[in-house]
Amino acid sequence: MNSPLPIRNAAQVSDEDIETQLSIGLRNRWHALCPSGFVADKPLPLYRLGLKLVLWREPDGRVNVQEDYCPHRGAPLSLGKHLGDRLACIYHGVQVGRDGTVISVPGSPGCKLEGQKAVRTFPCREFAGAIFIYVGDALHPEPVAFNPPPQLVSDEYERFLCYTEWHTPYRVLVDNNMDPMHGTFLHKQSHSMAVGDTQAKFSIRNTDIGFVFEKSTQRDVNFDWSEWCDSGAMYVRLDIPYPKSAGPGGSFGIISMSTPIGPRMSAHFFWRNRKVTGWQRDAWKFLYRTRLEARHWHVLEQDRVLVEGLEMDAGDHEALYDHDTGLVRVRRWMREEARKQLTALAEAGLQKSFEKQILTK
Ligand code: FES
Ligand SMILES: [Fe+2]
Known part of the structure; x- marks a missing residue:
């Protein structure tokens, strides 16, 4: 007689488990940790994704990311000495x-x-000016494929990484990036978001790796769409059209990733990018550094003040309307992914022990 199929018991995974998982970030994904320049000669301690990590760079440039925990008695390895190929x-x-x-x-x-292989070590990559690691759960220790979007790796694009750490849960920034209408209001004084209609209707278009949340009433005028992407790493892509006065190249794009540091602290990566090559690339870089970068930091500061001002329990009392469909769908997406991951672990008897979670700050 065939043995019975395993019974899926979703009840083993509580809403609280899902919330805990989401607060430290989904597993089985690549995540951005910090800008490349953070990792120099000395071992660098970092809290990210519910993990206490140490990052160190070997003389040939290779970066290693490990749990910041000595297997002897638990001292932070980041306090130790860097001996080239070892700590x-x-x-x-x-x-x-x-x-x-x-x-x-x-x-x-x-x-x-x-x-003994006694220290957890994470698959690590470095590109677009940042360090990335793969964090898998006990059922997925091998890294999944992640092909970064061309805006991060192609020579056809010039990119500037803007990195911030804000006192807010990382998901608040994901919400913010999936909310094009805040550009029209919060950033209405900005140099590039003062145009277009202040009202809009939105629709959702599915893609192979996520979906696009876009205005059906206006295109290529302002911050008119956001794209949610989940393909080995999770990120948001958006474009803001530029006037001719902004020099050569295509529209101004942003790829953003957000990574939890702690329940109320998060790291944010904004790769500001533009499709531009040849001499125009140099002209754009010069223009950006001398005239536009300060303005962009000013716009970002508007976001920081706003999201840091949101109450921690704001999500429990929201009165959402149709402009929030994009962020609602991302929230649901992440919850479903967390539920799937935790259910698989529970079925394998790994629910409580799959990860040592260190929640700080
Ligand atoms: S704690 Fe003893 S060598 Fe690290
Ligand atoms: Fe914004």
Whole structure:
């Protein structure tokens, strides 16, 4: 007789579990951690995604990202010494290599800790001026494919990474980026968002990796659409048309990613990009640095003040209308992904132990 199919018991995953998972970020994705320039000679401690991490760069430039936890007695490896291809814990000198293997226990050579792969190590990539890691759950330790959008890696685009850390949950920024109408009001004084209609109707168009939330009543005038993308990493893409006075190139694009630091603290990556090549690229870079960058920081400051001013429980008392359909759909998307991940772990008996979660700040 065939053995019965496993019974899916979604009840094993509570709303609270889903909320906890979302507060530290979905698993089985690539996430941006910090700008490349953060990782120089010294080991760098970082809290991200419910994890206590140490980042270090080898002499050849390679970056390693590991749990900031010595397998001997738990000292932060980030306090230790960087020995080129390994870290040495400051407490008793245990040396850990780039793959998490204990290479040496100087105080007790030959002890059983030597040779053990004892430190969690994360697949890591560096591009577009930032460090990314893959964080998988216990069922998905191998990294999923992530082909970054051309705006982040293609020579056809010039990009500037704008990085911020704000006192707000990371999902508030995702909401903000999926809300084109805030451009019309919050940023109405801005140099490039003062035009167009102040009223709009929206529609949703599915794509292979997410959906586009777009005005059906106005296009290529202002911040008229946002695209939610989930293809190995989650990000939002949007475009803001530029007047001729803004120099050569296509419209001004933004790719944004947000990463949790703690329940009320988050890291945000905005890659401001423009399709431009050749001499026009140099002209654009010059124009951007000298005339536009300060204005963009000013616009971003409007966002910061607004989102940091939102009450933590604002989401419990919202009166949403049809302009919020995009962000509602992303919230639902993320909740469903969290539910799927946690249900699979629960069915495998891994619900409570799949991740050591360190919630800070
Ligand atoms: S705690 Fe790291 S060597 Fe002892
Ligand atoms: Fe904004």
